[in-house]
Amino acid sequence: MSTAATSATRLLFEEACRYIPGGTSRVHYFHEPYPIYARSAAGCRVTDVDGVERLDFVNNMTSLIHGHAHPAIVAAIVRQAQRGTAWSEPGEEEVHLARHLVERVPSIEQVRFGNSGTENVMLAVKLAREFTGRHRIAKFEGFYHGYYDYVQVSVKSAPTAWGPETAPVSTPNSGGLSPEVLGEVLTVPFNNLDVVERLLDQHGHEIACFLVDPLASQAGSPIPDPGFLDRLTALTRHHGIVLVYDEIVSFRLGYAGGQERYGGTPDLTTLGKIMGGGLPVGAVGGRAEIMQLLDPRGGGPRVLSGGTFSANPLTMVAGLVAMEHYTRAEVDRLNTLGARVRAGMDDVFRRHGEALCAGGDGSFARILGGDRPPRTYREFAASSAVASRRIAGLHAALLDEGVIITRAGTACLSTPMGDAEVEAFLAALDRAVVRTRT
Numbered sequence: 001m002s003t004a005a006t007s008a009t010r011l012l013f014e015e016a017c018r019y020i021p022g023g024t025s026r027v028h029y030f031h032e033p034y035p036i037y038a039r040s041a042a043g044c045r046v047t048d049v050d051g052v053e054r055l056d057f058v059n060n061m062t063s064l065i066h067g068h069a070h071p072a073i074v075a076a077i078v079r080q081a082q083r084g085t086a087w088s089e090p091g092e093e094e095v096h097l098a099r100h101l102v103e104r105v106p107s108i109e110q111v112r113f114g115n116s117g118t119e120n121v122m123l124a125v126k127l128a129r130e131f132t133g134r135h136r137i138a139k140f141e142g143f144y145h146g147y148y149d150y151v152q153v154s155v156k157s158a159p160t161a162w163g164p165e166t167a168p169v170s171t172p173n174s175g176g177l178s179p180e181v182l183g184e185v186l187t188v189p190f191n192n193l194d195v196v197e198r199l200l201d202q203h204g205h206e207i208a209c210f211l212v213d214p215l216a217s218q219a220g221s222p223i224p225d226p227g228f229l230d231r232l233t234a235l236t237r238h239h240g241i242v243l244v245y246d247e248i249v250s251f252r253l254g255y256a257g258g259q260e261r262y263g264g265t266p267d268l269t270t271l272g273k274i275m276g277g278g279l280p281v282g283a284v285g286g287r288a289e290i291m292q293l294l295d296p297r298g299g300g301p302r303v304l305s306g307g308t309f310s311a312n313p314l315t316m317v318a319g320l321v322a323m324e325h326y327t328r329a330e331v332d333r334l335n336t337l338g339a340r341v342r343a344g345m346d347d348v349f350r351r352h353g354e355a356l357c358a359g360g361d362g363s364f365a366r367i368l369g370g371d372r373p374p375r376t377y378r379e380f381a382a383s384s385a386v387a388s389r390r391i392a393g394l395h396a397a398l399l400d401e402g403v404i405i406t407r408a409g410t411a412c413l414s415t416p417m418g419d420a421e422v423e424a425f426l427a428a429l430d431r432a433v434v435r436t437r438t
């Protein structure tokens with residue numbers, strides 16, 4: 001990133017570092033030498049504190065399916081704010097969004113709202129434990145599910161610690177975890193049914209839930225092999241394990257999320273991001289038999305959950321408008337646009353002889369090392385070891401070209417985008433590739 005055009009940003013960053021570790025709470029967006037500080041945003045564009053406007057392909061970490069300040073969402077928020085932003089009592093807004101989600105996603109019979117994805121992954125794990133009477137969980141190597149202790153395991157395992165591919169070693173993904181957490185997690189390789197089957201034969205009776213993200217971005221966004229999620233559904237049923245789809249990012253992929261696009265049938269689904277219309281949100285939904293554990297009637301819920309701001313009416317109205325506007329036609333249009341973005345990226349890399357390729361699916365795209373997207377986290381880690389510096393360089397150059405992607409090279413579309421934005425992105429990528437060649 002050229003620092004010449006970011007003087008106000010730099011000054012703000014220096015001041016911010018006095019009060020906030022690293023100058024921001026937005027750690028997922030941090031990059032050297034300092035992140036861009038936003039001042040305002042509209043549609044698919046963000047303006048920073050230096051007055052520079054850029055096309056936004058990050059969309060608050062994929063959460064803004066309609067971009068910034070969508071007029072219908074803003075109107076709903078303003079209308080609701082005038083009636084009250086939060087109250088202790090339940091409100092009808094929560095019922096309306098719950099009904100929409102239950103009607104939208106066949107596997108969801110009931111839903112409970114919270115404030116973040118992390119919190120609702122935690123709730124899904126607790127529901128599964130209480131439902132099964134077991135305590136261990138299974139997850140795929142390299143998959144991120146938020147920062148609840150039990151899922152901060154084997155997200156960024158290094159080759160020196162990850163053990164054999166057929167029996168991955170659980171590794172901590174953060175300081176501050178109790179060492180006991182590692183023993184609670186069975187780590188399994190993605191897209192490897194033989195190993196999943198063998199590990200579940202050995203350990204299935206101890207496992208409460210199996211977490212899967214249909215498009216796990218921190219693992220390189222590997223696409224599930226055809227039939228993989230159907231087989232995982234059958235295996236978890238066989239072993240009495242609660243299958244949890246973490247659709248906090250992948251929900252954008254289909255009208256009913258990644259489960260519609262790739263198959264399989266979860267017992268529980270965690271939602272967040274786009275489902276809140278741009279306000280803080282999380283939810284867990286699924287089979288009524290499991291969700292009943294949250295029912296306070298008749299002696300109190302068996303699984304306790306809380307949240308001072310859970311199901312606050314502002315989020316509920318924003319979420320409902322966002323979901324209603326994300327129609328099947330819009331899902332299809334954005335997915336088609338996404339396919340054009342990936343094809344265009346591949347074309348740019350091929351023309352310039354870059355050892356890079358496009359990955360992702362639906363309205364999500366990313367720059368990857370190598371000549372084809374990875375099928376597993378280990379393949380992704382191997383290609384990233386070579387390509388991550390190159391990708392970070394492209395991220396910085398794209399900022400100068402007026403385009404925001406993440407430092408890891410991920411990008412997503414929003415509904416204000418069309419052909420013109422796709423063309424602008426591909427032209428900027430072309431220039432960035434040329435400018436940063438060594």
Ligand SMILES: Cc1ncc(COP(=O)(O)O)c(C=O)c1O
Nearest residue numbers: 116117118144145146248249272
């Ligand atoms: C797949 C997945 N699960 C869970 C989370 C955590 O959600 P939140 O950041 O709302 O806590 C994220 C966040 O990026 C995610 O990508």
